[in-house]
Amino acid sequence: MAHPNLEADPVLYTSDLSLRYPAHAGGRAFQAIEGVSVEVPRGGVLAVLGESGSGKSTLTRYLAGRSTEGDKNAKIKSAGGDARALDLPLERLSRRNRARLTAYIGHLAQDAGATLTPELNVGDVLFEPIVERVRNFDREPLGEVIAEMMDIVALPLAKLQEYPFELSKGQRQRVAVMRSLMLDPCVLIVDEPTLGVDANNRPKIVELLKWYRERTGAAMVLVSHDIGMLEALAEEVVVLQQGRVVGRGEINTIFRNTEHDYVKRLADALRSTAYDEIAEE
């Protein structure tokens, strides 16, 4: 029986991968990703950039082993090529292998803060991923780690007793990011973790991800246009447009040495949010 290989390198791999959504509502199947080849080395950090609808969430959800999540219209199917996560082929993963894989690959879906279980207080929300997998476990040793994370994201410990509806949007998002780390994933895939979070609180999420990376050496995939996050964490970048890779390279050079019109425009947009300052350093 196949097991995720925790020594795999690269941890994530696609070759000429195409992905589609099923036909629904009288429409045709939609090909959201076309011929994408990417690799994330062990301990590496890949940023995925691109305009809305370019396929970032589709690609990253598939790589995270979450292609079957959501309703039947949201199921992502392979339409060609190859993809592996921790050496397991992602196409036609059995339910059991999917469960095994997702124990090691953390995934923070877009707007995860808005989908925290409303009946649970923050403490139980944090323990939820563990409870779903292990019936009996000792909460005690995790208390220290939770306290450290709460401190990094500047949430008072009293918030552990509160319910999601009692928190601000930014606080909920910080809880969601903490929750995605609770199973100690060796690969973490985060989709716009700071989107909609106010400027004061975005760096706290970046700090938490940095802390996690330093502590565990986890590999990461970041879907983000947050300049602070790209500066602090990203190494390689791929730029998607209409499901295809239109740019790739190291974070410090890709935006300077591009011929591609869309990548130039993206660089201009990032520059207006101080990319130049970063690239000059």
Ligand SMILES: Nc1ncnc2c1ncn2[C@@H]1O[C@H](COP(=O)(O)OP(=O)(O)OP(=O)(O)O)[C@@H](O)[C@H]1O
């Ligand atoms: N369930 C679905 N059925 C059909 N098409 C879908 C479905 N979900 C997404 N798509 C389409 O797939 C394409 C890629 O969407 P995706 O959400 O991956 O893009 P994105 O780059 O993450 O966008 P955003 O930045 O807005 O989140 C879009 O054209 C979108 O309309």
